Amino acid sequence: DQQVKQNSPSLSVQEGRISILNCDYTNSMFDYFLWYKKYPAEGPTFLISISSIKDKNEDGRFTVFLNKSAKHLSLHIVPSQPGDSAVYFCAASARNAGGTSYGKLTFGQGTILTVHP
Amino acid sequence: DAGITQSPRYKITETGRQVTLMCHQTWSHSYMFWYRQDLGHGLRLIYYSAAADITDKGEVPDGYVVSRSKTENFPLTLESATRSQTSVYFCASSEQGFQRNQPQHFGDGTRLSIL
Numbered sequence: 133d134q135q136v137k138q139n140s141p142s143l144s145v146q147e148g149r150i151s152i153l154n155c156d157y158t159n160s161m162f163d164y165f166l167w168y169k170k171y172p173a174e175g176p177t178f179l180i181s182i183s184s185i186k187d188k189n190e191d192g193r194f195t196v197f198l199n200k201s202a203k204h205l206s207l208h209i210v211p212s213q214p215g216d217s218a219v220y221f222c223a224a225s226a227r228n229a230g231g232t233s234y235g236k237l238t239f240g241q242g243t244i245l246t247v248h249p
Numbered sequence: 250d251a252g253i254t255q256s257p258r259y260k261i262t263e264t265g266r267q268v269t270l271m272c273h274q275t276w277s278h279s280y281m282f283w284y285r286q287d288l289g290h291g292l293r294l295i296y297y298s299a300a301a302d303i304t305d306k307g308e309v310p311d312g313y314v315v316s317r318s319k320t321e322n323f324p325l326t327l328e329s330a331t332r333s334q335t336s337v338y339f340c341a342s343s344e345q346g347f348q349r350n351q352p353q354h355f356g357d358g359t360r361l362s363i364l
Contacts, residue, residue: 136291166352175253175339175355176292221291236307237353239284239291 135159136224138240146248151209153243155222158203162224166237167196167207170219179220180207212247219244252276255340255356262330263364270325270359272340280343281323282353283307283315285336292339298323330363337361 137156145151155165163184168176182189182196182205189196195208209216223237253274262268272281279300284292284307294307296315304315312334314326323342327334337360341353 138291168355173357175341175357177355178352181352223292236294236297237292238308239293241289241291 133158134241135162136222136238136240138220138222138243140243141241142244142246144246144248145212147214148211151207151212151216151245151247153207153209153220153222153245155205155207155240156203157205157224159224159226159238160203161226162238164225165196165198165205166223166225167194168221168223168239169216170221170242176221209245212245214247214249217245217247253340253342253354253356255338255359257359258357259360259362261362261364264330264332266330268327268330268361270327270338270340270361272323272325272356274321274323274340274342274354276342276344276354277320278342278344278354279320280353281317282341282343283313283323283325284339284341285309285334286339286358287336295325295338327361332363335361335363 135158166181167179169179170176180191180194180196182198198205219242221242222240256271282297283295286292293309298304298317301320337358339358340356343353
């Protein structure tokens with residue numbers, strides 16, 4: 133049962149254009165979402181996150197949007213650069229039964245982004 | 250250099266053998282994690298540790314054993330390796346475990362092949 137899904141295995145865009153990576157989740161207990169970026173032969177690196185109390189978070193060229201009613205989040209990269217070519221993972225975490233901050237991360241399958249010069 | 254390192258980077262072994270993957274971090278982070286990455290599954294949590302001598306199961310713990318005798322080390326052992334455990338393994342750490350503003354930092358991974 134895949135609780136976090138990235139339905140697009142790959143995405144190809146031109147340099148300077150917008151890249152939109154999508155992620156859907158099924159667990160309504162998820163209340164914090166993260167995006168990680170991964171280059172070949174390296175570990176994932178944290179990119180941006182968003183709490184469920186927000187619907188948007190921006191950091192430079194990267195913006196994450198959260199639509200709780202649709203259980204959907206997206207990562208926008210504007211403008212896209214060749215150096216953004218990587219695998220992007222979305223991840224989600226939920227509070228534990230006690231309501232305390234907790235975040236065992238559940239990852240999606242990843243989307244391979246290729247930005248062409 | 251400060252950071253999180255995994256060893257070996259590549260390992261080939263045979264079914265039934267015991268193999269240990271090492272993870273070392275220099276930040277003195279309390280929390281450490283082991284994930285495996287497989288095509289179509291993303292990263293799945295195997296085990297995690299909140300502090301020395303405290304460990305707990307993740308999503309896919311079967312066939313794996315962990316220990317945490319020192320804060321900086323978190324080895325993962327496959328006691329009797331099976332082909333289904335062929336994967337890329339990532340270790341991660343974070344200062345406050347699952348706090349929102351403390352994302353996990355990952356090592357560069359160990360690619361394990363079991364023949």
